[in-house]
Amino acid sequence: xxxxxPLISFRGVSKRFPGARALEDVSxxxxxxSCHALCGENGAGKSTLGKLLAGIDVPDAGEILVxxxxxxxxxxxxxxxxxxxxxxxxxxxxxxxSVAENLCLGDLPRRGLLLSRPALEQRARDxxxxxxxxxxxxxxxxxxxxxxxxxxxxxAAVGGGARVIIFDEPTSSLSQxxxxxxxxLLGRLRSRGTTCVYVSHRMPEIFRLCDTITVLRDGxxxxxxxxxxxxxxxxxxxxxxxxxxxxxxxxxDREPGEALLRVQELSSPGRFADIxxxxxxxxxxxxxxxxxxxxxxxxxxxxxxxxxxxxxxxxAGKALAGGSPAAAMRAGLGFVPEDxxxxxxxxxxxxxxxxxxxxxxxxxxxxxxxxGAERAxxxxxxxxxxxxxxxxxxxxxxxxxxxxxxxxLAKWLAARCRVLxxxxxxxxxDVGAKSEIHGLIRxxxxxxSGIxxxxxxxxELLALSTRMLVLREGRLVGELxxxxxxxxxxRLMAGVDAPIVNRPR
Amino acid sequence: MSGGYLQPPAAxxxxxxxxxxxxxxxxxxRPSSLTRSAGNPAYNRRAMSLLRRxxxxxxxxxxxIILALLVALSLLAGSHVDATTGxxxxxxxxxxxxxxxxxxxxxxxIMAVGATVVIISGGIDLSVGSVYALAGVGMGxxxxxxxxxxxxxAVWVAFVVCVAIGGAAGALNGAMVVGLRxxxxxxxxxxxxxxxxxxxxxxxxxxxxxxxxxxxFAKAPLGLGAALYxxxxxxxxxxxxxxxxxLQRTVMGRHVFAVGGNxxxxxxxxxxxxxxxxxxxxxxxxxxxxxxxxGASFYGSVSCGDATxxxxxxxxxxxxxxxxxxxxxxxxxxxxxxxxxxxxxRQSIRTLHADQNYEWIIIGCxxxxxxxxxxxxxxxxxxxxxxxxx
Numbered sequence: 001x002x003x004x005x006p007l008i009s010f011r012g013v014s015k016r017f018p019g020a021r022a023l024e025d026v027s028x029x030x031x032x033x034s035c036h037a038l039c040g041e042n043g044a045g046k047s048t049l050g051k052l053l054a055g056i057d058v059p060d061a062g063e064i065l066v067x068x069x070x071x072x073x074x075x076x077x078x079x080x081x082x083x084x085x086x087x088x089x090x091x092x093x094x095x096x097x098s099v100a101e102n103l104c105l106g107d108l109p110r111r112g113l114l115l116s117r118p119a120l121e122q123r124a125r126d127x128x129x130x131x132x133x134x135x136x137x138x139x140x141x142x143x144x145x146x147x148x149x150x151x152x153x154x155x156a157a158v159g160g161g162a163r164v165i166i167f168d169e170p171t172s173s174l175s176q177x178x179x180x181x182x183x184x185l186l187g188r189l190r191s192r193g194t195t196c197v198y199v200s201h202r203m204p205e206i207f208r209l210c211d212t213i214t215v216l217r218d219g220x221x222x223x224x225x226x227x228x229x230x231x232x233x234x235x236x237x238x239x240x241x242x243x244x245x246x247x248x249x250x251x252x253d254r255e256p257g258e259a260l261l262r263v264q265e266l267s268s269p270g271r272f273a274d275i276x277x278x279x280x281x282x283x284x285x286x287x288x289x290x291x292x293x294x295x296x297x298x299x300x301x302x303x304x305x306x307x308x309x310x311x312x313x314x315x316a317g318k319a320l321a322g323g324s325p326a327a328a329m330r331a332g333l334g335f336v337p338e339d340x341x342x343x344x345x346x347x348x349x350x351x352x353x354x355x356x357x358x359x360x361x362x363x364x365x366x367x368x369x370x371x372g373a374e375r376a377x378x379x380x381x382x383x384x385x386x387x388x389x390x391x392x393x394x395x396x397x398x399x400x401x402x403x404x405x406x407x408x409l410a411k412w413l414a415a416r417c418r419v420l421x422x423x424x425x426x427x428x429x430d431v432g433a434k435s436e437i438h439g440l441i442r443x444x445x446x447x448x449s450g451i452x453x454x455x456x457x458x459x460e461l462l463a464l465s466t467r468m469l470v471l472r473e474g475r476l477v478g479e480l481x482x483x484x485x486x487x488x489x490x491r492l493m494a495g496v497d498a499p500i501v502n503r504p505r
Numbered sequence: 506m507s508g509g510y511l512q513p514p515a516a517x518x519x520x521x522x523x524x525x526x527x528x529x530x531x532x533x534x535r536p537s538s539l540t541r542s543a544g545n546p547a548y549n550r551r552a553m554s555l556l557r558r559x560x561x562x563x564x565x566x567x568x569x570i571i572l573a574l575l576v577a578l579s580l581l582a583g584s585h586v587d588a589t590t591g592x593x594x595x596x597x598x599x600x601x602x603x604x605x606x607x608x609x610x611x612x613x614x615i616m617a618v619g620a621t622v623v624i625i626s627g628g629i630d631l632s633v634g635s636v637y638a639l640a641g642v643g644m645g646x647x648x649x650x651x652x653x654x655x656x657x658x659a660v661w662v663a664f665v666v667c668v669a670i671g672g673a674a675g676a677l678n679g680a681m682v683v684g685l686r687x688x689x690x691x692x693x694x695x696x697x698x699x700x701x702x703x704x705x706x707x708x709x710x711x712x713x714x715x716x717x718x719x720x721x722f723a724k725a726p727l728g729l730g731a732a733l734y735x736x737x738x739x740x741x742x743x744x745x746x747x748x749x750x751x752l753q754r755t756v757m758g759r760h761v762f763a764v765g766g767n768x769x770x771x772x773x774x775x776x777x778x779x780x781x782x783x784x785x786x787x788x789x790x791x792x793x794x795x796x797x798x799x800g801a802s803f804y805g806s807v808s809c810g811d812a813t814x815x816x817x818x819x820x821x822x823x824x825x826x827x828x829x830x831x832x833x834x835x836x837x838x839x840x841x842x843x844x845x846x847x848x849x850x851r852q853s854i855r856t857l858h859a860d861q862n863y864e865w866i867i868i869g870c871x872x873x874x875x876x877x878x879x880x881x882x883x884x885x886x887x888x889x890x891x892x893x894x895x
Contacts, residue, residue, distance in 0.1 A: 305773070329775035343773045346766035348833040357763055357774045360756045367755050411774060 005068035007032035007195055008053065008084075008164065012062035015048055017398075023048055025062070028214050028224045030164075035186070035196040037210035037227070040239055041402070041430030044216040046199045050166045053197065054086035055079030077106070085157025086166040087150060095142030100124035102141050103156050127159030128152075131185060147178035154185065158194070165189065166197040171205060172428050175291035175456070183209060201239075201430055203232045215239055240432045256466070257281030259317075260450035261333075261419045263302060266311030271297040272474035275311070279419065279450040284441060286465030287454045290493055294474040295454045296338055299421040302452075303335040304328040315419060329358055334412025338423040338454070340401070344408040347397025351387075351407050352378045354396045359415045381410045386436060402433030409437065420444065423454045438464060458486050566882055567826065567842040570875075574849055582856050597856045604733050606852045607845070608803070611741035612637075612796045613815060614844035617822035618748035619792030621840040624823050625752070626785045627765040627832030628689040632678060633793040634815035635700035640670040640797035641807035642704040645713035655718040663719055664798050671794020672787050674700055679783030689786075697816065704809035712808040715801060723802035737799050741841060744792065748837030751788075761785060765832030821868075822847055825875045846875070 006029035015023040023045045030036045038046040051057045053064060055073030063070045066082050073079045076086070093102050100121045101108070109119035124137040133151045141149060150170055157165050167186075171179040186196060186209055200206055206213065207227060215222040215238040222238050230238075261279040266272070272294035279285045289295045301309035304324045313320040315331040328335075337343035345354055355378050356363055363374045378392055385406045391399065396407055405425065412420055422441070426434045441464055445451055455461045461468060462484065470478040470492045478492045575598075582597035596602070616633045623630045644666040648654075652662045678696055682689045724734040752758040760781050763771045772778055801807045826843030828835030850871050854864050 303773075325772060325775040326777055335773060337773050342767070343769050346763050346770050346833070348766040349762060353759065353762075357759075357771070357776070360759055364756045367757060369754055369756055369759065371754075 005065075006030060007067060008197075009065040009068075010049070010062070011065065013049070013052060013059045013064065014061040015045075015052060015057060015059050017048075022219050023052075023059075023216075024219045026216070026219075026221045027062075028221055030195060030197060031212065033190070033193050033195055034212050035190055035198055035210045037206045037213045038197060038199045038216065039201060039206060039213055039235065040216035040222075041201070041432050044239070044430070045219040046216055047168055048219075049216070050086060050168050050197065050199050053079065053084060053164075054166055055084070056086070080157075080160050080162065083161055083163035084166070085160055085162030085164070086168065087153045087157065087170055088168055093141045093149060093152070096140065098138050098140055099128075099135055099144070099152055100137035102152065103127050103137070103159065106160075127155045131155050131158055132188060133185070145178070146173045147175075147181065150174075150182065151185070154189075158189070162194070164195045164197065166199070168199045169201075169428065170198075171200070171202060177290075179205070203235065206235070207232070217241055236431055239430070256283045257448060260315065261302070261452065262312075262314040263298075264312040264314075266298065266301060266309060266313065268297060268301055268306050268309040271306070271309075272301075272471070275476055277469055277476070279452055281418075281448045281450055282445050283466045284445045284451045284453055284464050286461040286468035287452060287471060288458070288461055288468050288489055288493055289471030291456065292473075293471045293493070295471055296423050297474075298471070299335060299423050299452065299454060300337075302328070303333060303421060305335075329415065329417075332416075332418045333421065334358075334415060334417030334419070335421045336405075336408050336412065336423060336425050338427065340404055340408055340428070345396045345404055347395065349396060350393050351396050351399065351403075352392040354407050355381060355392075355410045355414055358411055362415075377414050378410075381414045384413065385410055385440070400430075402429045405429050405437065406433065409440065418448070419450045419452075421452045421454075424456065425453070426455070426457070426460060458489060462486060462489065566879065567839060567846060571842065571846055571849060574846070574853065578849075578853050578856055600730070601732055602852075602856070604729075604735060604738060606848055607738035607741070608734060609852070610841075610845045610848035611737035612800045612812075613818045613822055613848065614741045614841040615744045615796040615799070616789075616792050616815065616819045617826070617840040617844045618744050618837045619789035620819045621823040621826065621828050621835045621837055622748065622752065622761060623689075623785045623789045624820075624828040624830060625765045625832060625835040626761045626782060627768065628682065628782065628785060629693065629820070629830070630675075630678065630786060630789045631690065631693040631816045631820075632674065632697040632700055633789060633819050634812040635697045635704070636671050636674045636790050636793035637797040637800070637812035637815060638807075638809055639674060639700045639704040640667040640794040641801040641811050642708045642713065642809055643667070643670045644798065644801060645715055645807040646707060648716060649713060653716075655716045657718065659716045659718050660722045660802075663715070663802065667798035667801070668791055668794040671790040671792070671797065673790070674793070675787040675790020676783060678790065679786030682786065683779040683782050701809060701813075708807075708809045710809060712806050714806050717805075719802035720805045723799055734803070737803060740795070740799055741844075744795065745837050745841035748840070752835075752837055757781070757784060762833060765834075767833075818844070818847060821872050825872055825879075827879050843875075847871070 008030040013026045040046050052059050055076045055078050103124040109116045121137050214224040259278045259280050264276045266275040287295050300306050321327050356374050468480045579598040584593050584595045587594050644663045647666050653659045681692045764781050822844035823840045826839030
């Protein structure tokens with residue numbers, strides 16, 4: 001009766017993890033040749049579902065059918081054999097090996113007992129050529145950009161015979177230009193009949209790439225719809241289960257107060273030169289630029305994390321000795337770094353311990369931690385961030401991305417910093433948490449803090465910043481006030497007539 | 506105590522209340538990580554009975570293994586008739602053997618507390634045996650040439666010299682690790698040879714006798730009886746307790762966990778990594794100095810060959826006690842228990858009259874088995890928590 005069965009079916013799939021929300025009784029189909037989006041807030045279970053399909057985790061209950069037949073993947077190898085490959089959010093490669101070696105790692109070509117290097121490289125080149133990519137197979141994977149590593153992963157999946165490729169938030173650390181390349185590659189894959197399962201929370205790319213959208217919320221299946229039957233507002237509504245009244249909007253600037261942060265002639269060889277600006281109380285100063293323009297480098301240098309930087313940084317009128325995050329902190333600076341996992345959190349410590357890490361000296365007497373004061377301070381900040389109090393004693397590594405990001409922010413709220421450097425504060429954060437973080441940024445500015453905001457998401461930058469500094473190749477090239485439009489900003493970032501290219505990182 | 510402790514449990518008893526990962530981290534001296542029920546940990550900390558807390562703690566496993574070994578040894582050891590009193594005495598379960606075992610363990614256990622702090626910070630200290638030897642030799646030479654010949658003065662001078670040499674050696678290790686940016690394995694491998702070499706050269710490979718007052722101090726019976734010497738055992742308990750307090754209740758201790766868990770994020774949080782790293786090696790050196798003071802005093806002489814190979818016993822004790830070599834996890838009390846367990850296994854070979862030639866093989870196997878069991882129980886605990894969460 002039915003035509004062909006769907007390529008992949010989830011039937012009542014459930015999965016539990018300690019400390020993390022998981023999947024509960026999820027059932028839906030993925031049609032052959034489609035590009036199927038998996039959407040939901042962080043912690044909704046999207047990535048978990050992808051991992052079950054790729055054989056990285058095993059479901060506790062329910063079954064997965066491929067072409068109508070139930071499959072049991074105990075290992076990623078099993079999934080690959082069934083034609084399912086995955087492109088991971090955190091790329092998993094042997095960084096010390098070459099592209100060719102990584103691509104052929106499961107089945108290294110041999111001649112007798114010895115490794116056959118020509119055969120190895122030829123096979124790798126063939127695999128890359130199959131997806132029309134050109135990367136020198138002799139380069140070490142550790143030297144590639146994230147975008148190039150992704151291409152290698154895709155080549156590995158396709159070369160391994162994958163008919164289905166799962167993309168887990170592939171653009172979360174790509175520049176716009178690199179993302180465009182990825183979209184084009186996805187298009188080519190689809191034209192060859194490859195089925196794509198695309199995990200993302202970026203609205204524009206979901207609607208641009210996908211024909212079907214499945215929404216998960218709190219580990220449960222909410223809906224599977226055709227993409228053209230939904231718009232952004234409807235999708236957001238499905239994802240968070242309520243209307244999001246102020247998703248980027250509302251501007252109430254107050255008159256900026258005294259200068260809290262003054263940067264003069266700040267330079268770092270090879271990164272940026274001659275940077276000067278002010279952030280005043282009540283301001284959100286956006287720092288715009290393409291990836292590689294030096295935005296994060298400047299924030300790091302201000303916070304004392306760049307030993308080669310020189311120049312003058314003043315916080316609330318007092319000069320800051322360079323090269324010392326501790327001194328920056330004491331002066332009232334807080335820094336939310338872009339890489340939450342590596343730079344923001346200590347996964348093995350509890351949320352509470354992470355949160356009070358920079359402030360511990362204040363919460364102690366003669367080196368003894370005052371546990372009561374520590375907990376009180378953490379609870380106060382937790383309440384402000386609308387985080388559930390029991391979460392305080394969970395290990396930070398087990399929290400969802402949105403909550404992790406809030407903990408990183410909370411560190412500096414607990415430290416009562418007046419100047420905050422925020423580097424991609426909403427990267428990898430779901431829409432709900434994102435809107436809360438936006439609200440928080442506005443509240444902080446309204447409360448008299450000064451904020452330097454770095455973001456690759458132009459709408460976010462435009463909506464939050466009271467003014468924007470534009471950076472290109474390590475130099476300040478312009479300043480835009482509130483009300484600037486995206487195109488003007490984009491052109492300034494890229495250089496007016498120049499094409500949008502990235503400097504190699 | 507502030508307001509956080511006084512909240513009624515009902516106010517916070519909703520939401521996911523199981524600090525699953527906190528338990529999996531296995532750091533036992535923190536009461537908050539022991540509560541499994543929902544709600545305010547501060548409240549539960551008080552409500553939970555002592556017994557349940559003990560059973561849930563990470564020490565429980567080690568303590569149970571040690572107790573089982575004690576019982577087994579007592580049953581298997583047989584007995585003999587005491588020549589003077591005419592009473593039947595168990596060959597193992599008698600105060601002499603027990604305190605002797607604790608004394609053997611104490612020198613290793615004291616150093617294992619310091620080694621655990623280093624391991625939690627993500628480092629390693631291979632030089633503790635050499636620091637022990639150098640501190641002992643330095644102390645012996647100092648007393649022979651410049652110090653008081655006996656009395657309480659000699660004890661104090663010996664203590665200060667040993668601890669000072671230990672602390673200085675630790676500071677040197679720390680400064681080299683931080684300043685030269687070389688992996689601590691290499692630095693302390695180097696200083697392991699260098700420090701023992703200094704001890705060798707300065708002592709001219711001679712054994713140096715110590716004043717009798719030191720031995721009198723270290724072997725003070727404290728009213729227990731003529732052949733019972735509890736001082737090293739008491740020192741071990743005090744050092745383990747101090748180590749636990751340092752790790753769990755002080756800012757520096759928390760910083761050690763943070764640096765071991767993620768050095769980069771710690772730096773981004775404004776911690777002074779160099780200072781913290783030097784601090785942990787100083788602590789390790791101090792414990793080695795203290796162990797040298799006690800050990801040398803106890804045995805009455807020092808030589809440059811003292812404590813050869815102790816670094817491996819010390820690190821093994823820390824690891825059997827659950828310290829993770831990649832950093833971020835470990836416990837002072839468990840390090841002590843680890844040392845006790847290793848020494849107990851060694852003792853059991855003697856008590857049971859097994860072939861002593863097999864000692865190293867048996868200890869080696871026991872270390873691997875202990876660590877595998879520890880990992881398995883951690884996985885089991887994580888799974889049980891996952892299953893119970895619904």
